[in-house]
Amino acid sequence: MQIFGASSRATTIMLRVYDGELAIYRRSWRLLSNMYDRWIKVNVIHDVGASNVKVYIDGVLRYEGSGAGGHYHYFKFGVYAQDDPSHRMESRWRGISLLKKN
Structure with missing residues (x-):
């Protein structure tokens, strides 16, 4: 999962899986x-005005x-190939909601 758009790089945040661990970018922060x-519930709050990102897992x-x-x-x-990709990479998503603060 990614939030594209930033001033100094392509993304504001990126969640990636390496060796069964969910991490921010390249394992800089293990979640x-x-x-x-397994299924997990991911909630991401990106408050652009406050320059803040929060990630909730379950x-x-x-x-x-x-x-x-x-x-x-x-x-x-979605699923993207990364370092040492598997022949079977899959993610399933359901119940997606996007809320916009007025």
């Missing part, structure tokens, strides 16, 4: 272990950090 073959705040600037942002999620 959860034992990721394979209702628990696992990460809070600064935004990365930029004027245009969008969410993107």
Whole structure:
């Protein structure tokens, strides 16, 4: 999952899985272990005005950090090949909601 758009890089935040661990970018911040073959609930709050990003996993705040600037942002999620890709990579998504603060 990614939030594209930032002033100094392509994304504000990126969640990635390496060796069964959910992490921010390249393992800089580990959020959860034992990721394979299970459902998790991910909530991300990106407050552009306050320059803040929060990531909740199964209702628990696992990460809070600064935004990365930029004027245009969008969410993107799916499976992308990365270092040492598997022949079977899969993610399933349901119940997606996007809320916009007025």
